[in-house]
Amino acid sequence: xxxxxxxxxxxxxxxxxxxRLAAVAQSFFDWDEVLFMRGVLxxxxxxxPHPPGYPLFVLAAKGVHFLVASEFRSLQTVVTASAMLVFxxxxxxxxxxxxxxxxxxxxxALFAFLPNVWVYGGTAFSDLPGxxxxxxxxxxxxxxxxxxxxxxxAALLGIAGGxxxxxxxIGAVPALLGATAQFRARRFATVATAVAAGGLIVAAxxxxxxxxxxxxxxxxxxxxxxxxxxxxxxxxxxxxxPPLYEAVWTFLARPFGQWQQMxxxxxxxxxxLTVAAAQRRTPPWLTLATFLPMAMFSWLxxxxxxxxxxxxxxxxxxxxxxxxGLAALTLRRAxxxxxxxxxxxxxxxxxxxxxxxxxxxxxxxPVAAMQWMRGHLPPSSVVYVQDALRAHVFWELQEYDVxxxxxxxxxxxxxxxxxxxxxxxxxxxVTFRWPHGQLWRVLxxxxxxxxxxESEQIRYRDGWFxxxxxxxxxxxxxGQSGEIVFPASVKRGxxxxxxxxxxxxxxxxxxxxxxxxxxxxxxxxxxxxxxTRSWVVFSRGAGDNELRLTTTATFSPSRExxxxxxxxxxxxxxxxxxxxxxx
Numbered sequence: 001x002x003x004x005x006x007x008x009x010x011x012x013x014x015x016x017x018x019x020r021l022a023a024v025a026q027s028f029f030d031w032d033e034v035l036f037m038r039g040v041l042x043x044x045x046x047x048x049p050h051p052p053g054y055p056l057f058v059l060a061a062k063g064v065h066f067l068v069a070s071e072f073r074s075l076q077t078v079v080t081a082s083a084m085l086v087f088x089x090x091x092x093x094x095x096x097x098x099x100x101x102x103x104x105x106x107x108x109a110l111f112a113f114l115p116n117v118w119v120y121g122g123t124a125f126s127d128l129p130g131x132x133x134x135x136x137x138x139x140x141x142x143x144x145x146x147x148x149x150x151x152x153x154a155a156l157l158g159i160a161g162g163x164x165x166x167x168x169x170i171g172a173v174p175a176l177l178g179a180t181a182q183f184r185a186r187r188f189a190t191v192a193t194a195v196a197a198g199g200l201i202v203a204a205x206x207x208x209x210x211x212x213x214x215x216x217x218x219x220x221x222x223x224x225x226x227x228x229x230x231x232x233x234x235x236x237x238x239x240x241x242p243p244l245y246e247a248v249w250t251f252l253a254r255p256f257g258q259w260q261q262m263x264x265x266x267x268x269x270x271x272x273l274t275v276a277a278a279q280r281r282t283p284p285w286l287t288l289a290t291f292l293p294m295a296m297f298s299w300l301x302x303x304x305x306x307x308x309x310x311x312x313x314x315x316x317x318x319x320x321x322x323x324x325g326l327a328a329l330t331l332r333r334a335x336x337x338x339x340x341x342x343x344x345x346x347x348x349x350x351x352x353x354x355x356x357x358x359x360x361x362x363x364x365x366p367v368a369a370m371q372w373m374r375g376h377l378p379p380s381s382v383v384y385v386q387d388a389l390r391a392h393v394f395w396e397l398q399e400y401d402v403x404x405x406x407x408x409x410x411x412x413x414x415x416x417x418x419x420x421x422x423x424x425x426x427x428x429x430v431t432f433r434w435p436h437g438q439l440w441r442v443l444x445x446x447x448x449x450x451x452x453x454e455s456e457q458i459r460y461r462d463g464w465f466x467x468x469x470x471x472x473x474x475x476x477x478x479g480q481s482g483e484i485v486f487p488a489s490v491k492r493g494x495x496x497x498x499x500x501x502x503x504x505x506x507x508x509x510x511x512x513x514x515x516x517x518x519x520x521x522x523x524x525x526x527x528x529x530x531x532t533r534s535w536v537v538f539s540r541g542a543g544d545n546e547l548r549l550t551t552t553a554t555f556s557p558s559r560e561x562x563x564x565x566x567x568x569x570x571x572x573x574x575x576x577x578x579x580x581x582x583x
Contacts, residue, residue, distance in 0.1 A: 005101050009091065012105060016112050017084035023122030023356035024080055027367035028072050030444060033124040034391040036061070037071040045213045046222030053209035053219070056162035057126040075124035082129040083121030087112045089136040090316050096142035096174075097290070098283035099324060102334065106341040107323030111316050113345050115256050115352040115442045116308040122360060127312045130164030133157075134171055135316060138290060141174035147190040150178045154194035158201025165202075167313060169293045173286070235301040242304055251299045255311035257441025261347050265318050268325030275328045284324050291317035306444045355438035365450040366392045368432040369421060373397065373452055377419060384411045384455065386422035388446060393421070411455065412578035413486060415467075418455040429453025456487040458577055465568060475500075478572045480554050486545040486579050494582045495547065496534040500573040501526045505560055510553035512572065517545055530575075536582060547577075 001009060028034060038048030040061045045053035057078065065074040087108045094104030111117060120128050137160050140153025157171040175194075182190045210219035231237050236244055253266060276284035295314040302310045323341065330336040363371065366389055373383065379399040387406050394402065405411050411420055423446070425431045431451040434440070440448060463482030469475050486493075495516065503509060503526070512524040516537045524533060539545055551571035557564045 001095075001101065009088070009105065012109060013088050013091075016087045016109060019112075019118075020080055020083040020121050023083075023118050023360060024076065025122045025124075025359040025364075026361060027363040028124055028392075029359070029364040029366070029447060030123075030125075031388070031391045033072070033075070034395050036075050036124055036126065037395065038391075040065055040071040040074055043209075043212045045209055045219050046225075051219075051223040051226035052165060052206060053213070054126045054163060055205040055209040055212075056159055057129055057164075059208075060129070072124055076122070079123060079125065079128055080121060082132045083117075085132050085136070086117060086121070086128070089132050089139065090320070093135050093139035093142065093174075093290075093316075094287075094320050096139050097286045097320075099287070099320060100327070100332075102337060102341075103320070103323045103327050106326070106337070106345075107316075107320035110323055110341070110345050110348070111319035113349045113352065114315055114319065115258055115348065115355060115438065116312055117315070118349075118352050119355050119359065119439065119442045120309060120312060122356065125309060126163055127309045130160055130167045131313045131316075133160035133163055134167035134313070138171050138174035141171060141178040143178065147182055147185075147187050150182055150190055151194045151197055153178065154198035155201055158198035158205075161198075161202040162205030164313075166294065166297060168202075169297055170291060170313065172293065173290045177286075230301060234303045244299070247304050248299050250304055250307050251302075251311060252295060255307040255315070258348070258351055258438075261344075261351065264344065264347075265322045268323075268329065269318055269321035270325070271328055272321040272325035275325070284321055287317055287320050287324075308442050309444070351438060352442075355442055358434060358437070358439050362434070363432075364447065365432040365434055366447050367396070369430075369450040369452050370396045372430055372432070373400070373419070373421070382414065382416060382418035384418060384420045388423060389421060389450065408581065410580060412580040413456055413458050413490070415458045415460065415577070417457060419452060420455050421450065421452050423447065423449055424451060425449055426451035426453040456489055458579065459485040461485055464574075465570075476574045477568065477570045478549060478551070478574060479569050480571050481548065481550040482572075482574075484547040484549075484577060486547065488539055488543055488545060490579065490581045491539045492582055493537055493539070493579045494534060495521075495537045496532065496576075496578045497549075498530070498532040498575040498577075500530055500575060501551075502555065502570075502573070503529055505555050506553045508553060510551045510571065513548075513550040515548045537579075 028037065032050070035049040036054070036058065039058045042048065043058060045051055049058060060078045061071070061074040064077045065071065068074045068077060090111055091104045091108035094107055095101065099107070117128070133156060137153045137157035140149045140156060143149030143153065154175065157168065157175065160167045160171065179191045179194070210216045213219040213222070235241070236247070241247065242250070254262060256262075272284045273288065275281070291314040295317065298310045298314065322344075326340055326344065327337050330340055362368075370393065377383070377400070380401055382401045382403065383393070383397065384403050384405050385393045387404050390404050393400070408420070408422065408424070425433070429452050431449065433449045436448065460476060461483045463479050465477045465479075467474050467476055499512075501510060501512070509525050512526065513520070514522040514524065514533070516535075517540045521535050521537070522533060524531065549572065554569040554571040556569055557566035
């Protein structure tokens, strides 16, 4: 670069770096972020984080953690620092690929302001650090004039592979070009040193991940299970995945929901390749060859519900080719090209601004819900939590009695007060939500609504004595008959009771009558002292539902145990009652 170009580069790099601070999220949002946080606290692949372990990303965050108390902030610091380097890394790679200075600067700036790049630059995901390390490594690998650049680039590519192994696909073409240049110069030792440097760093990262886990065998088993999951659930082998012709549209054309600008981007990229073919220009085709393998990998193997994250790795292709196409469209007139580039970048930045400000100025709905619970519910409260929020609550609400469910129908009605936290808006209780605006179109579309509401309770009425016992081992005695009331909200439910009959004291087997809303369900003659029964029952439609139990035999503790002052007539000891909706 000339002195003037260097000044332009430095100013733009500084301005873009400052804009990254605007996207720093106020709190974590997604399940994967929690897994990374757990990995910073206690690294054990298979539990946290998910395989293959992203060892060098977590290691960097652990280093920051010595200075920053929060695991989330430690990860976020690494990600934001990487986001600040997006522009210079991609600009250097574009120059090494042979693109003109103006195109390189414009394309790198455009990439920096793509919605997913800007938004994820303020989170705790590994995608952006992995992408930046890979881009920077590729720029050095492409350097054909200095053999030291090849060795340094190979080492940096090893670091990138230790963050996200798929990034090695991007470095393949630049590595091949750089190695070819060194072979032609007969610097065979340089190539061997580069291969050794990159390979040793990658190997050290994942061997370290295995050794830092519970055991090497556990690590390998976790990687095998994760690989099978990717094949069976995420990849094109999955029967539930959209067809490949739909998935290619998702990954390459619509990784986020900004269709007007993305259509413009794709049109300009196609123009670039068309003009390059006509003029026999190599740089656009080198750009395509560098990033297309990663795009194909994502299209075939990765989760279609998270294209915005995965596309970060290969969207430099879109941005650089679009900038080159725009240069062709403006006939490479400097001022016209600069103005058109500025307008295109501004279009992305203005659209994305509400998204970055939303995550930067408000807690995510899961975190807001958990903070509300801390402020309103005493520790040890029973909280039923939907499985999609499992990682969040086990990280944040360790002092609560958390019970996981998949469907609301699984949540039983309990005698004690309990709470429900899930992803449905609550008619009672509190609901926390982010609007389905720009941020909804960038992030994985879940956890945008989280509610906390009090569960309805079972009430013991006539014929029951007070609760006895401690902790989880509590029970109630019934006399000759007793009534339990359930709310009317459940239309079709499964009723389960577990009770004890003191047959040895009664000296005869009693008959236990069970009726629900006046309909006889059963007449039980227990063969064991401990009995459990279950029925499907229907609500009467309006008002409370009544379960009535009767027994044909009772006893008095005062008569059975002389000196015992307990004068009650006892017939049945209720261990547990549950009633939950059944589909």
